């Protein structure tokens with residue numbers, strides 16, 4: 319458990335860091351409104367894209383400084399988000415769970431990923447089975463990192479050098495394994511982590527976009543301005559503290575309740591994850 323001194327030190331560190339990540343991360347893009355916290359309607363997604371486009375133009379920051387990313391490889395990213403990106407001539411990075419590709423209902427196929435790559439989008443790794451990397455043995459880590467990388471490279475014929483960490487969990491052992499597996503960039507779920515070089519890797523945080531974020535809020539987040547940021551920073555810190563205090567499984571139950579994630583669906587996913595977990 320985190321001590322009061324550690325909490326106050328972490329809080330002070332957080333207060334000092336006022337810059338925010340230029341990366342936005344989406345999970346599911348739905349045709350209509352969604353009750354799922356990480357489900358964004360296509361209409362809302364397009365408003366976000368226009369906002370990113372405006373900011374890139376106004377700040378002359380260019381498309382390389384503001385990024386749209388996706389995690390998991392849900393099929394709605396192909397069905398709904400892909401055409402919206404094409405309509406606005408914008409590129410994105412798709413971090414996919416390689417072991418789910420073409421196998422798990424509701425997730426993209428290799429043909430769909432190949433089409434994204436052909437149209438100039440990047441396809442990178444989100445691990446092999448979405449297992450939290452901090453819980454993996456040395457051998458499991460190797461499978462999660464190397465197998466996902468080589469499978470994506472073999473199927474898509476493009477270099478994979480970036481990974482987004484499942485559940486945003488990491489430690490120095492995970493970073494070392496990422497570097498040894500040939501990754502150059504590692505993406506976390508911490509929006510307060512501005513891109514930096516750590517242990518020979520470039521590490522960057524990202525904003526996890528939720529359905530209650532309108533285009534104006536996205537504008538504030540990317541500009542690093544506004545009272546909303548203080549609120550979000552406090553919420554993020556509370557979430558991180560909850561993970562440390564309650565542990566991963568209790569936190570996951572809490573998250574499921576708060577995110578309106580269907581319990582039976584999630585339980586099936588966890589059971590399936592265990593069944594598909596690579597052999598140690």
Ligand SMILES: [Zn+2]
Nearest residue numbers: 389390484485
């Ligand atoms: Zn994920």
